[in-house]
Amino acid sequence: MTRQDRAAQAAPKRGRYHHGDLRAALIQTTIDLIGERGLPEFSMAEASRRLGVAVAAPYRHFADRDALLAAVAVRAAELLGERLDSAAASGTAAQRLAAAARTYVRFAADQRSLFQALAGSGLDKSSYPEIEHAARSIGLTFLTPAAELADGDETAAARLTSAIVATAHGHAVLMLDGVFGSGPQATETAAEQAGAATLALIAGQAHLSNVAEAVAPDRSEEGI
């Protein structure tokens, strides 16, 4: 036998990875590593090491580091979409929206790595249309109940949707940044507040229509 005795069959050498779906394993390991060290520190080399494959192996499955991160982002969008759909499955339109907002924030806490890959990776989404596509259903989960509340006005429905999504997103991001404190209590505070803010936005929905008027004419002189 050669130096390494082929090293696979008889002695699987501790975590050696030599079979199955390397692509899927890379995605999962990437999620783990982002959780442990943060997205910026994630590297292809470390993922390879952890899986016991050569540093060249991942390049059979992903063109580069960004492509791997994009695959993680797609997975994140899918999972978040599923959770939102479950959360917004029943109740009045307002209840469904509030539940979706709470779920959005909890997802960010629970699946921090996935959420960061989706929202904090700085990937140019126009370069990765798969992400946009996967994210589309997220918007729809909010849009459907919003349309009920907007009384047939599509523009109003779109505005309500994007205000609610932005609000949920803001709560999620600030929570991850520690603004609501730390620990599970912080998550619940942020989630409940996002839900309550959603109800408040719905109640004050009429104010959202003023956006059009404000944006309409040219107003290049506005100063700071």
Add this chain to the structure above:
Amino acid sequence: MTRQDRAAQAAPKRGRYHHGDLRAALIQTTIDLIGERGLPEFSMAEASRRLGVAVAAPYRHFADRDALLAAVAVRAAELLGERLDSAAASGTAAQRLAAAARTYVRFAADQRSLFQALAGSGLDKSSYPEIEHAARSIGLTFLTPAAELADGDETAAARLTSAIVATAHGHAVLMLDGVFGSGPQATETAAEQAGAATLALIAGQAHLSNVAEAVAPDRSEEGI
């Protein structure tokens, strides 16, 4: 003369930096580099090169890369604070809050590098209390008018403040991510919508109080 002829006095060698306030120059150059290449790609080495100093020089002023980024974040918090104060200087409480929300979003667009250093650097703020301190006045700019609207209820004022800040922040972040489109039009759309959403939150303020009730008793069974 030695090999380089001391190289400074007579021939300032193109952008050579040999005087003045290197600390301040580093902060400015960092802002420039973040704008050009993005925060993750920023490096001390490149900042040094651009200033024409040795790579070791910055370490006289900043312990490490994070410390330099923290200094940029402090500058960002100061500048944002000033802008918010100007924007929220007059009008009714609701008008001041809406103006602050719009200004928050515009700042993120206008001063993208600073905003990213403040909000997207992933620096542990508890390690850099200077940032938290500098950020404090941002919260106050929102809190003061919110307190007027909350009719003496401090808890309600705090909730309204944090809902509005989270909403403004969410609009800013999503705008930078391209969700509102691209170009100056996207900024205005996001800013105006953040302002309108602020007014909607104020109008629906009563719903924010339900947070307390919702969080109060143990409710570990909620499912996904």
Add this chain to the structure above:
DNA sequence: GTCTATATATCGATAGAC
């Protein structure tokens, strides 16, 4: 306070064997 020089590390990505 800045420079030169360097130690140390790590990474992304590719070529070519098997």
Add this chain to the structure above:
DNA sequence: GTCTATCGATATATAGAC
């Protein structure tokens, strides 16, 4: 599809001269 080997680049950070 995976491995070995490696190139080339870049980074952070320190030591010691000036």
